[in-house]
Amino acid sequence: MERVFIKEILxxxxxxxxxxxxxxxxxxxxxxxxxxxxxxxxxxxxLVVEASDREGLKLEMPIEVIGETVVNPKAIxxxxxxxxxxxxxxxxxxxxxxxxxxxxEIEANLENQLNFRSISLRNPRVRAPFKIQEEIVxxxxxxxxxxxxxxxxxxxxxxxxxxxxxxxxxINYFNRRVFLAQSPQFYKQMMVGAGFERxxxxxxxxxxxxxxxxxxxxxxxxxxxxxxxxxSEEEIMDLEERFLIYLFDHLNETCQKELELFKVxxxxxxxxxxxxxxxxxxxxxxxxxxxxxxxxxxAEGEVIISKYIKEKYNSEFLFITKYPVAKRxxxxxxxxxxxxxxxxxxxxxxxxxxxxxxQRIHDYEMLKQNMIDFKLNPEDFSFYLDxxxxxxxxxxxxxxxxxxxxxxxxxxxxxxxxxxLPRDMKRVTP
Amino acid sequence: MERVFIKEILxxxxxxxxxxxxxxxxxxxxxxxxxxxxxxxxxxxxLVVEASDREGLKLEMPIEVIGETVVNPKAIxxxxxxxxxxxxxxxxxxxxxxxxxxxxEIEANLENQLNFRSISLRNPRVRAPFKIQEEIVxxxxxxxxxxxxxxxxxxxxxxxxxxxxxxxxxINYFNRRVFLAQSPQFYKQMMVGAGFERxxxxxxxxxxxxxxxxxxxxxxxxxxxxxxxxxSEEEIMDLEERFLIYLFDHLNETCQKELELFKVxxxxxxxxxxxxxxxxxxxxxxxxxxxxxxxxxxAEGEVIISKYIKEKYNSEFLFITKYPVAKRxxxxxxxxxxxxxxxxxxxxxxxxxxxxxxQRIHDYEMLKQNMIDFKLNPEDFSFYLDxxxxxxxxxxxxxxxxxxxxxxxxxxxxxxxxxxLPRDMKRVTP
Numbered sequence: 022m023e024r025v026f027i028k029e030i031l032x033x034x035x036x037x038x039x040x041x042x043x044x045x046x047x048x049x050x051x052x053x054x055x056x057x058x059x060x061x062x063x064x065x066x067x068l069v070v071e072a073s074d075r076e077g078l079k080l081e082m083p084i085e086v087i088g089e090t091v092v093n094p095k096a097i098x099x100x101x102x103x104x105x106x107x108x109x110x111x112x113x114x115x116x117x118x119x120x121x122x123x124x125x126e127i128e129a130n131l132e133n134q135l136n137f138r139s140i141s142l143r144n145p146r147v148r149a150p151f152k153i154q155e156e157i158v159x160x161x162x163x164x165x166x167x168x169x170x171x172x173x174x175x176x177x178x179x180x181x182x183x184x185x186x187x188x189x190x191x192i193n194y195f196n197r198r199v200f201l202a203q204s205p206q207f208y209k210q211m212m213v214g215a216g217f218e219r220x221x222x223x224x225x226x227x228x229x230x231x232x233x234x235x236x237x238x239x240x241x242x243x244x245x246x247x248x249x250x251x252x253s254e255e256e257i258m259d260l261e262e263r264f265l266i267y268l269f270d271h272l273n274e275t276c277q278k279e280l281e282l283f284k285v286x287x288x289x290x291x292x293x294x295x296x297x298x299x300x301x302x303x304x305x306x307x308x309x310x311x312x313x314x315x316x317x318x319x320a321e322g323e324v325i326i327s328k329y330i331k332e333k334y335n336s337e338f339l340f341i342t343k344y345p346v347a348k349r350x351x352x353x354x355x356x357x358x359x360x361x362x363x364x365x366x367x368x369x370x371x372x373x374x375x376x377x378x379x380q381r382i383h384d385y386e387m388l389k390q391n392m393i394d395f396k397l398n399p400e401d402f403s404f405y406l407d408x409x410x411x412x413x414x415x416x417x418x419x420x421x422x423x424x425x426x427x428x429x430x431x432x433x434x435x436x437x438x439x440x441x442l443p444r445d446m447k448r449v450t451p
Numbered sequence: 452m453e454r455v456f457i458k459e460i461l462x463x464x465x466x467x468x469x470x471x472x473x474x475x476x477x478x479x480x481x482x483x484x485x486x487x488x489x490x491x492x493x494x495x496x497x498l499v500v501e502a503s504d505r506e507g508l509k510l511e512m513p514i515e516v517i518g519e520t521v522v523n524p525k526a527i528x529x530x531x532x533x534x535x536x537x538x539x540x541x542x543x544x545x546x547x548x549x550x551x552x553x554x555x556e557i558e559a560n561l562e563n564q565l566n567f568r569s570i571s572l573r574n575p576r577v578r579a580p581f582k583i584q585e586e587i588v589x590x591x592x593x594x595x596x597x598x599x600x601x602x603x604x605x606x607x608x609x610x611x612x613x614x615x616x617x618x619x620x621x622i623n624y625f626n627r628r629v630f631l632a633q634s635p636q637f638y639k640q641m642m643v644g645a646g647f648e649r650x651x652x653x654x655x656x657x658x659x660x661x662x663x664x665x666x667x668x669x670x671x672x673x674x675x676x677x678x679x680x681x682x683s684e685e686e687i688m689d690l691e692e693r694f695l696i697y698l699f700d701h702l703n704e705t706c707q708k709e710l711e712l713f714k715v716x717x718x719x720x721x722x723x724x725x726x727x728x729x730x731x732x733x734x735x736x737x738x739x740x741x742x743x744x745x746x747x748x749x750a751e752g753e754v755i756i757s758k759y760i761k762e763k764y765n766s767e768f769l770f771i772t773k774y775p776v777a778k779r780x781x782x783x784x785x786x787x788x789x790x791x792x793x794x795x796x797x798x799x800x801x802x803x804x805x806x807x808x809x810q811r812i813h814d815y816e817m818l819k820q821n822m823i824d825f826k827l828n829p830e831d832f833s834f835y836l837d838x839x840x841x842x843x844x845x846x847x848x849x850x851x852x853x854x855x856x857x858x859x860x861x862x863x864x865x866x867x868x869x870x871x872l873p874r875d876m877k878r879v880t881p
Contacts, residue, residue, distance in 0.1 A: 024680065026599065040682040044646070044842055062599065064650040077599035081842035083680070110680070114815040114840040126634050139838040142645035150820050151647075169456065169492065172585050174672050174853075176872050177607070177655055178620075180879045190608075192631065194669075195659070199879050201622065208872060212880065216474070217571035217581075218492040221490050225607055225655070229625070239624075250454065250472040250513070250540070316483045385544040404881035408569035411543040412474055423604075442638060449610045449629050451641065451834035 022087065028063035031098050037092040041066070041102065044143065045082045047123050058097070058123070059086065060143070067093070067101040074107050080118060081143070082286070083111040092410050114387070120208060122147075131435055138451050149279040150439050151270065153428045158223055160271040162422075164264050170246070171221040175208035177201055177225060181401055188229045190239075201227035204420060206352065207405045211245035214413045218249040223423075233446045235435045236320075236373060238424060240444040246378075247418035254354070254380040257417045258340050260296060261368060261376060266290045266339065272430070276328060283431040288337065293367070294330055295340040301326055305443040316348035324372035338368045351395045352388065354380040354417070364417070371429045378419025385409040452517065453498050458493035458703035461528050465520040471496070471532065474573065475512045475844070479504070486807045488527070489516065490573070492720055497523070497531040503536050510548060511573070513541040515565055520607070535542050552577075568872060568881050578870050579709040583673060583702065584857045588653055590701040591674050591851075600649040602675070605638035607631055607655060611831055619660045620669075631657035634850060636782065637835040638691070640811060641675035644843045648679040653853075663876045665865045666750075666803060668854060670874040677848035678806075684784070684794040684810040688725060689848045691798060695721045695768065702860070713861040718767065725770040725796070754802035756792055781825045782818065784810040794847070800857045808849025816840040853854055 022040040030039060043061035055075045057068040070078075072368060080083070088104040118133060119137045120129035121281045122144040132143035136335065141147050162172065182189050189200040202255045204226050226243040269287040272280065280287065301318060305311040309325050318326065318341070330339045343362045346355055356362040365379030382388045388409055390398045399406055425437035437443040442451060452470040460469060471492035485505045488499040498516060500508075508514070518534040549567045551558035552574040557564055564571035571577050590600065609632045612619050619630040636658050642650045656673040678687065687860045701718040702710065712716065731748060735741040739755050748756065748771070760769045776785055786792040797811030812818045818839055822829045829836055856871035867873040872881060 042844070044844075060599075060646070083842050083844035085680075111813055111842060111844050112815070113874075118841065139641045139645040139839055142642075142647075148646055151504075151603070158602065171581070172588065173494075174583070174655075174671055176874050176879075178657075178670050178874050178879060185535060191623045194879060196875055197879070208881075211569040212572075212871065215569040216490070216492060216578055217572075223542060225604075240606055240608050262679075265746070266818075359794060380755045383541055385542070407567075409863070410569055411548065412513050412543045414472070414474075414513040414541050439643065441603060444606050444608050446625055449608060449624065449627070451637075451838070 024085075025061070025366065026059050027066045029092075030066065030090055030102075031064065031100060035092045037090050037098060038105075039090060040086065040103070041086045041088075043084065045078055045080055046398045048078060048080065056101075059084070059102075060145075060249055064181075065097050067096040068104050069101055070104045070107060073103060075096075077109065078107075079113050080123070081381075082109055082113050085107060097160070121155060128448075131437060132226060135437060135443065135448065136451070146282060148429055149282050150427055150433065152279050153276050153430060154423060156272055156275045156323070157268060157423065157426060158244070159275075160268045161221070161223065161264065163218075163271075164267045165221045165246065168219065168260070169274070170221045170248075171212075171217045173212050173217065173220045174224065175202075175205045175212070175222060179207075179406070181287040190227055190229045191378075197265075204243060205229060205245050206420075209245055209418060210413075210416065211405065211408045213247050213249040213416045214411070215410055218414075219247070221246045223314075226420075228433065231446065234423065236428075238436055238440060238443055238445060241347075241425075242423035244421040244423055244426075245418065246420070247416060249414045249416040251380065251415055251417050254342075254366060254378070254417050255295075255326070256379070256420055257378050258293070258342075258366060261378070261419055261421075262290070262293050265293075270365050279431075284300040285431055287430075290338065291336070293338040293340055293368075294378070295342050295360065297343040297362075298345075299343070300339050301341050301390060316345040320373075323369050323374060327369055330369075337371055340366045344365045350381070351391050352381045354382050358414050368419075368421075370426070370431070373429055375423060375425045375429065376419050376421045378417065378440075379415035380415065383409065383413045383415050385413070454515075455837075456493040457489070457491050459495045460496065460520055461494065461530060461577040465530060467520050468535075469518065469520060471516045471518075473509055473514065473516075475508055475514060478505070478508060478510065483766070486531075489514070489532075490575075495527050495575075496739075497530055498534050498537075500534045500537060504534060507539065508537075509543050511537055512543050514538060515540050517877070522554050531731050537560065549697050554573040561867060563666065565591070565867060565873065565878065566881070576712060577868075580857055580861055580863065581871065582709050583706050583860060584853060584869065585699060586702055586705045587794075587853065587856060587860075588674070589705075590698045591694065593651065593701075594675065594697045595651045596647075596743065598690070599650065600651045600678075601642075601647045602640050603635075603639070603647065603650045603652050604654065605635045605642070606633075607657070608705040609637075609833070612616045620657055620659045633658060634673060635675050636780075636850075637832075639675055639791055639848060640782070640843075640846065641838045643677050643679040644838055644841070645848045648844075651676045656850075662682045666858075668866055668870060668873055668875060671855075671870075672851055674851040674856075675848065676850070677846060679844045679846040681810065681845055681847050684772075684808070684847050685725075687810070687849055688723070688772075688796060691808070691849060693722070693798060695723075707859075712781075715861055717860075720768065721766070721769040721799075723766055723770055724764045724773050727773040727792075728771050728775075729773070730770050734759065735829060746775040753799050753804060757787075757876070760799075766800055770796045771799060779809070781821050781827060782811045784812050798849075798851075800856070801862075803855060803859055805855045805859065806849050806851045808847065810845065810847035813839065813845050814841045815843070 043059045046060035047058035049056040085108045087106040088102040091116040093101045222245045302313045368376035424439040473489045476490035477485040477488035515538045517536040518532040523531045652675045732743045784794040798806035854869040
């Protein structure tokens with residue numbers, strides 16, 4: 022007999038003989054019979070087991086079960102299995118579990134849950150964000166492929182940084198000092214120029230930032246986009262807006278169970294407001310007496326302005342535009358009207374920056390001069406700069422932090438809840 | 452007017468006014484008019500341009516064109532554009548291109564092509580393998596999602612190796628020595644145990660191997676699979692077989708142009724032979740007087756046996772099974788019948804190993820003892836080993852090297868032709 026998943030049973034008629042595999046999730050012994058809740062990848066189901074068959078069963082033991090599906094309105098999902106045969110297919114080797122995983126939310130702090138990651142993830146609520154995450158990635162790819170984008174894979178071992186600053190991890194590469202890529206920025210631009218025109222990448226990015234907060238990871242998954250032959254950065258914002266509309270529709274279709282578990286309703290996205298940074302800073306100061314750092318807003322400012330935008334525009338999203346040159350990387354296109362500003366933007370979602378994007382400089386001489394203005398040596402970047410000599414079209418792009426987007430979608434408190442195996446300043450295991 | 456892609460023009464009726472964007476690929480000046488071949492992401496098309504409009508145009512310059520589509524049987528694909536307006540949208544900054552890219556195959560050696568990667572990739576033949584590669588990844592994901600697999604993203608920053616040996620790159624991680632992951636092996640197993648049951652990952656893997664050959668990369672994309680609740684490694688081979696059948700069908704549907712460009716016909720895959728290593732070594736020795744290294748076959752042996760299998764079984768693929776314990780990693784399940792052998796396999800495709808896989812040890816005590824037998828300290832691997840205490844089902848998996856599969860599919864000579872931006876012992880740029 023072929024093994025079936027629990028969700029397949031729920032979709033088919035009762036009265037059938039089935040083979041199931043999974044873990045023992047709960048045990049209720051009631052004298053002559055036991056109710057055992059079996060958990061597999063796809064859900065939970067009640068097993069009705071004779072006393073003689075339950076011997077030696079322990080929580081989290083992998084078992085195989087043959088039995089008949091029976092309607093029982095009192096059981097989870099209204100169906101249970103009258104078990105004919107139950108086989109232990111692997112041993113357990115513990116006295117007590119590190120924490121209970123079958124009592125709703127896990128009562129262990131996040132650190133402890135992360136230490137025992139392959140246990141905590143067995144809790145359906147802990148695992149749910151990764152269904153959301155998988156569907157974000159699926160929607161990202163499907164949406165972009167429909168818009169004629171090509172998926173690329175670029176190196177994470179690089180000879181120099183892309184974002185300025187010194188926040189890079191160094192690697193010993195055959196006795197040469199190289200680095201982990203902060204982003205695929207240079208390479209996605211080069212691939213636009215190489216004829217792909219429109220590219221995206223789902224890949225790791227590395228930041229050696231000395232921040233150990235609820236919203237920082239030192240290794241994260243970056244959803245990167247770069248698009249050639251654009252007129253301005255407005256097209257990049259248009260693209261992200263269309264993607265988010267597509268994404269919310271996709272999640273409503275595929276993740277209803279997970280969204281309900283977290284009591285999240287995804288609203289209809291209309292036009293996302295696009296407001297220059299200076300105006301945002303003025304609102305924060307005038308309406309909320311909140312000062313901002315030069316050329317940016319801080320984390321508290323992001324929260325305040327998000328609430329303001331939600332009330333005024335009924336939007337959970339906000340594009341902040343026209344950041345100053347001094348606060349953006351060397352490749353950012355200056356604004357035509359005011360050379361101290363750039364054609365760049367951030368996207369704020371529920372009080373947190375989840376995207377940085379903009380138009381890039383595409384002219385060789387302009388980029389070279391900008392490097393000099395930024396006190397960088399163009400020769401250090403020749404592998405990148407030289408590719409601008411041979412006809413680089415106007416282009417722009419963006420990057421979305423996958424874990425940040427997942428976290429905010431489900432209103433999670435900590436980005437580590439949206440990361441299978443997080444890497445932060447203190448954690449490199451499991 | 453909205454910009455259209457060249458392939459859209461080829462699919463629609465002539466006589467329309469259109470806007471195109473792309474690069475100047477070829478220029479033929481014929482007195483009063485010029486024929487210019489425009490290249491965009493999707494193809495090539497002939498522009499008919501008045502002499503007055505062609506001034507300043509140079510090869511590889513990005514341009515925008517407005518004109519009317521006209522039938523001309525002599526033009527590429529039978530259609531050309533009678534140009535009304537032509538606009539340069541970006542400057543070029545070169546005297547001569549590093550090599551001609553518009554004359555069929557590029558006449559520059561591979562090293563030079565890699566040095567100028569964003570130029571060489573503009574050649575349609577150089578770019579074609581990446582269409583194939585993209586569709587391999589697409590097929591991999593679609594096939595596995597249909598089989599109830601979950602896509603995961605696991606850390607590439609790790610505290611210890613997975614494959615034994617010392618072939619790892621070290622990272623300075625906040626003054627701690629950690630490593631780049633050789634594979635997601637431990638993590639994909641842990642995620643099976645964490646309740647995902649069936650997982651896959653498309654991600655980078657790193658090998659600090661001192662090989663600089665046509666088939667080695669130090670950073671590559673690994674297509675990883677791990678599957679729980681299996682009976683034996685045969686199920687994993689079954690899975691790969693089904694994937695390859697699916698893949699070939701998918702490529703025949705989506706990449707006909709690219710396959711024709713490389714004169715490749717993808718045969719119908721039937722049952723792939725599964726032959727124990729000892730038997731393969733015996734055939735090599737008896738029929739070809741070819742000695743093999745202990746517990747493996749060498750690169751020459753892979754080529755010879757592939758030809759033999761092609762002739763005898765009409766298969767381009769071969770599973771070699773039952774490698775000895777001493778030649779497989781510590782997590783490999785020993786064979787029940789002969790404890791010196793393992794439940795493992797390699798897949799050889801056209802003379803090259805493209806997959807390693809097998810069933811893994813799932814019992815905590817057995818895995819711990821195996822670590823000791825392998826002279827490893829179980830405490831060094833506690834983050835992995837401990838997850839086997841809490842009920843790990845029988846499981847197995849495999850990894851496919853994406854670049855190797857791409858290379859062999861198209862009969863490319865060097866793995867770097869199947870890598871956008873290769874990393875090898877000598878190369879970390881571009």
